[in-house]
Amino acid sequence: MTGSDEHPLIIGKNVLIKGTSYVFGSIIEDDIHIEHSVIIKKRVNRQIRKDGEIQKVMFYLPMPSGLDVISEL
Numbered sequence: 001m002t003g004s005d006e007h008p009l010i011i012g013k014n015v016l017i018k019g020t021s022y023v024f025g026s027i028i029e030d031d032i033h034i035e036h037s038v039i040i041k042k043r044v045n046r047q048i049r050k051d052g053e054i055q056k057v058m059f060y061l062p063m064p065s066g067l068d069v070i071s072e073l
Contacts, residue, residue, distance in 0.1 A: 001022075001023045001024075002023075002025075003026075006025075007024070007025025008025065009023060009026060010027045012029045012030035012031070013031070015028050015030070015031070015032045015034070016032070016033045017034045017035075018034070018035050019037075021034055021035065021036060021038070021039075022037075022038045022040075023040075024039070025040065025041045026039050026041060026042045026044065027042075027044070028044045029043075029044060029046045032044055032046055032054070032057065033056040033057065034056075034057045034058075034060075035056065035057070035058045035059075036058060036059050037057055037058065037060040038060065038062060039057075039060060040062060044057060
């Protein structure tokens with residue numbers, strides 16, 4: 001987890017970040033659960049589902065680049 005002068009990292013209260021996660025220059029609202037994600041310069045908003053649970057963020061990754069040089073063995 002890191003930020004910069006131009007893109008500071010702001011993490012709210014009661015935030016759980018676990019697994020292999022990388023967060024840069026983002027704003028994470030209160031009561032968010034993030035697991036195994038790469039979040040770069042994003043705002044993560046708290047959203048309550050219809051069942052009353054807070055929506056978790058799991059396995060968020062940006063679109064990859066360089067896929068044209070990767071193939072199956």
